Amino acid sequence: MEKTEGEIIRAKLDSDQSQSQISHLALDIGGSLIKLVYFSKNNGSSDDDDGNNKHLVLQGRLHFAKFETCKINDCIEFIRSKKLHFGGDAIVKLEQLSWYFISSSTTSLKVHSGVRLHDAPASDKILVKATGGGAYKFADLIKEKLGIVVEKEDEMDCLVAGANFLLKAVHQEAFTYMDGQKEFVHIDINDLYPYLLVNIGSGVSMIKVDGDGKFERISGTSVGGGTFWGLGRLLTKCKSFDELLELSREGNNRVIDMLVGDIYGGVDYSKIGLLSTAIASSFGKAISDNKELEDYKPEDVARSLLRLISNNIGQIAYLNALQFGLKRIFFAGFFIRGHAYTMDTISVGVHFWSKGEAKAMFLRHEGFLGSLGAFMSYDKHGLDDLSTHQLVQRFPVSGTNAGEKICCPLVGDLNDNDSIECGVYAA
């Protein structure tokens, strides 16, 4: 029998936990999904080959997991059964946190960080960092069921902190995706800002980022991932988001979308630069076809809907980038789900509207920006002390050098039960 998502996570954790202790759980509780990040220490330290082993004080993994927000009780049960909220045997305080990845593969990333460890001051209260609207909505429930106090962190602060961390510290995090080609982008941390962060969750936030902690939410739209999943569920009867996404792969949007050619008798409207194949009106054919919903194939509906939402977000993002003179746009949030057609649609849209001036980029850990930001807020001051220059210098020089564009096939979803191997070094 096929295992459920919860069972897979549980089995993995059972094996992890036989050799590790958990510390530092952080949550991002959004309108659709709850994202968890936590660090598990392996027992004992071990030697490493990067020349820093004399400073190694801790080794472990950074874990990622997610639950649907409507199943918050499963998430609470998961935290309780794995004792994630107790921080293992001892809660440690992370100081001078300086994560830097020393190697990466398609399935796991190895990260080392410089920290000082102290036992947390004895306290009756167990505090867990959480962000997203659910940190407010579910604080009482979490206190009641787990006996822990939710320490709320601002959602936008966390998104930006998570994005900056991933972009600066994680090797091969950002990539472009166009015409089926994935290309990793080298990030020059001295030339990272300003950029536009477009976080596509249930709704969409567009944030102009000018530095660490320096940002402005310049726009947003309620037509986001929740719209795609909500409308898609009603229109196709799909039982899960992934099923809807999978369905869209096989569909043909031209069956339902009204194309320029449908209006112009098969020819382009070249005077204003519109090909006959361009969508003139999403779902527009449904008005004239005299058909009912049942007459359309669910896969065609799913495809049209995905293009509608992705195009719309791509266009609004581009208009904001134009208004603020931003050339780089990073798209994140769980709506993207590493899905080829979604990324392609967004990229083509941004490329088309900007006449090739602006670039759409995506992040491998797209859905975990907020939870990573909350995780790192355990020690803001330590992070502020970080020399980002140092982070890059300490990257290993591997076969896939930073600075070069690397082409590789699209890897699967790195967000599900992904973990990052970590070593923690004394600063």
Ligand SMILES: Nc1ncnc2c1ncn2[C@@H]1O[C@H](COP(=O)(O)OP(=O)(O)OP(=O)(O)O)[C@@H](O)[C@H]1O
């Ligand atoms: N397994 C899933 N179940 C539900 N939605 C999913 C799933 N996987 C991807 N999604 C998509 O991701 C969206 C949620 O993304 P994300 O977790 O980034 O946002 P959120 O934090 O829940 O929302 P918000 O920030 O607006 O409160 C959903 O609306 C849906 O489009």
Ligand SMILES: CC(C)(CO)[C@@H](O)C(=O)NCCC(=O)O
């Ligand atoms: C309300 C939030 C910030 C909650 O995450 C998000 O869903 C969002 O940005 N919605 C779009 C709201 C708007 O700007 O119209």
